[in-house]
Amino acid sequence: MDFPDFSDYGPGMAPAPPKIDDPRLARLYQGASLCVMCGFCVPHCPTYAQSLDEAESPRGRITLMKGLATGDLPLDDAGLAHLDHCLGCRACEFVCPSRVPYGQLIDTVREVTEPQRPTTLAQRKARQLAFATVASRRRLRSAMALLRLYQRSGVQRAVRGSGVLRLLDLERLESQLPKLPPAPRWQPVYPARGTQRGAVALFTGCLSETFDRTALEAVIQVLTTTGFAVHVSDQQQCCGALHQHNGEPHEALRLARANLDAFAALPEPVDAIIDIVSGCGAQLHDYAGLDWPDEADRARAAAFSAQVRDISRFLVESEALKGHTLRPLDGAVAIHDPCSLTWVLREPHFPHQLLRAIPGIELAPLPNNAHCCGAGGAHLLTHPEQAARLRASKLEPLMAQPPAWLATSNTGCALHLAAGLREAGLPTEVVHPITLIARQLESRTESP
Ligand code: SF4
Numbered sequence: 136m137d138f139p140d141f142s143d144y145g146p147g148m149a150p151a152p153p154k155i156d157d158p159r160l161a162r163l164y165q166g167a168s169l170c171v172m173c174g175f176c177v178p179h180c181p182t183y184a185q186s187l188d189e190a191e192s193p194r195g196r197i198t199l200m201k202g203l204a205t206g207d208l209p210l211d212d213a214g215l216a217h218l219d220h221c222l223g224c225r226a227c228e229f230v231c232p233s234r235v236p237y238g239q240l241i242d243t244v245r246e247v248t249e250p251q252r253p254t255t256l257a258q259r260k261a262r263q264l265a266f267a268t269v270a271s272r273r274r275l276r277s278a279m280a281l282l283r284l285y286q287r288s289g290v291q292r293a294v295r296g297s298g299v300l301r302l303l304d305l306e307r308l309e310s311q312l313p314k315l316p317p318a319p320r321w322q323p324v325y326p327a328r329g330t331q332r333g334a335v336a337l338f339t340g341c342l343s344e345t346f347d348r349t350a351l352e353a354v355i356q357v358l359t360t361t362g363f364a365v366h367v368s369d370q371q372q373c374c375g376a377l378h379q380h381n382g383e384p385h386e387a388l389r390l391a392r393a394n395l396d397a398f399a400a401l402p403e404p405v406d407a408i409i410d411i412v413s414g415c416g417a418q419l420h421d422y423a424g425l426d427w428p429d430e431a432d433r434a435r436a437a438a439f440s441a442q443v444r445d446i447s448r449f450l451v452e453s454e455a456l457k458g459h460t461l462r463p464l465d466g467a468v469a470i471h472d473p474c475s476l477t478w479v480l481r482e483p484h485f486p487h488q489l490l491r492a493i494p495g496i497e498l499a500p501l502p503n504n505a506h507c508c509g510a511g512g513a514h515l516l517t518h519p520e521q522a523a524r525l526r527a528s529k530l531e532p533l534m535a536q537p538p539a540w541l542a543t544s545n546t547g548c549a550l551h552l553a554a555g556l557r558e559a560g561l562p563t564e565v566v567h568p569i570t571l572i573a574r575q576l577e578s579r580t581e582s583p
Pocket residue numbers: 169170171172173174175176177193194197227230231232233234235
């Protein structure tokens with residue numbers, strides 16, 4: 136009988152790591168080598184759950200990453216597609232017993248592969264324009280002003296009727312855009328009502344400022360009513376998540392530095408930096424992990440991140456609503472747990488806890504909450520069919536008895552879910568948890 140040759144696997148006899156010159160690929164190899172192929176992560180992966188294909192699982196993708204790092208497995212279109220289908224939800228990282236830093240690995244893959252992609256000049260220019268627009272608050276506000284004009288001037292009706300959107304393959308994307316509210320004009324500071332118990336800064340976020348101004352106004356209303364002064368720096372920028380997770384870490388670093396400077400220049404020290412979008416919160420929490428040129432910058436980033444709090448967590452931990460009355464809510468609320476809140480920040484329970492403060496609330500988790508809704512960063516734009524399939528697994532069970540509200544703490548997920556509800560003809564309103572709290576909050580009725 137022939138026995139397999141295990142001589143390569145004994146202690147101290149592991150094969151020497153290959154020599155890899157590119158430091159990014161060397162890091163990729165090192166991280167991917169932590170994977171022991173146990174498969175614990177596989178059933179937690181939403182793309183594997185849909186396809187039952189090993190190459191669409193974290194373990195399969197890590198094998199591809201190792202091959203990419205060593206050059207043993209040159210990435211063809213099919214390999215690249217398996218990596219691209221990854222939503223970056225990081226459920227696999229959360230459950231991994233070997234602590235494979237999957238989020239960092241997939242970011243590195245995107246950085247390394249981005250320049251090698253077979254894109255047309257027009258596609259490259261469109262991407263550059265989109266990323267440059269998000270990276271500047273001034274440019275984003277100008278772009279949104281144009282979009283508002285498009286929606287309100289009658290041009291939208293003419294364009295839709297012309298068929299040009301179908302020709303440019305933009306019909307679906309355009310139809311999912313909600314009607315933009317008027318542009319926000321923030322005050323530098325909103326004073327606390329009554330006795331001030333603290334001061335906070337508000338991170339407005341590019342997507343939420345554009346699409347969920349109501350939630351930002353709700354944050355200001357609730358915080359000032361509960362005794363906090365709220366500072367809104369006009370110098371703040373996008374958190375950088377889009378750039379970090381799509382192959383542009385240098386731009387993400389530049390945006391992080393701009394935010395450190397903006398929040399350091401506030402006129403008074405603050406107890407916390409409040410975010411309302413868990414995707415932004417995850418990036419803001421991760422600033423110290425960026426590729427800072429020196430340790431002083433990294434320490435400054437770590438101090439910044441330590442102050443960042445999701446609004447639900449802040450209100451629960453500070454017991455800010457104690458002594459305030461919330462009106463009862465008549466109707467069911469399905470609550471969605473965004474991946475960034477669950478798997479990255481690891482605090483999905485705070486919005487549930489916060490909303491349970493509303494008397495009479497009928498709160499239930501959105502079906503299939505453990506799997507990504509499909510929004511996954513820019514996934515709803517880059518892979519709309521896959522994003523729609525993932526969303527359907529959550530919305531179809533609601534068809535028989537749609538809840539009055541669907542609450543989520545991530546603007547990208549909110550837009551994606553709201554578009555699905557509209558398409559399905561369901562009357563459910565998608566709201567941020569803080570919006571529901573603000574609607575139900577009465578003026579102070581007793582001393583805290
Ligand atoms: S759980 Fe971790 S070690 Fe196991 S296969 Fe997945 S990534 Fe690899």
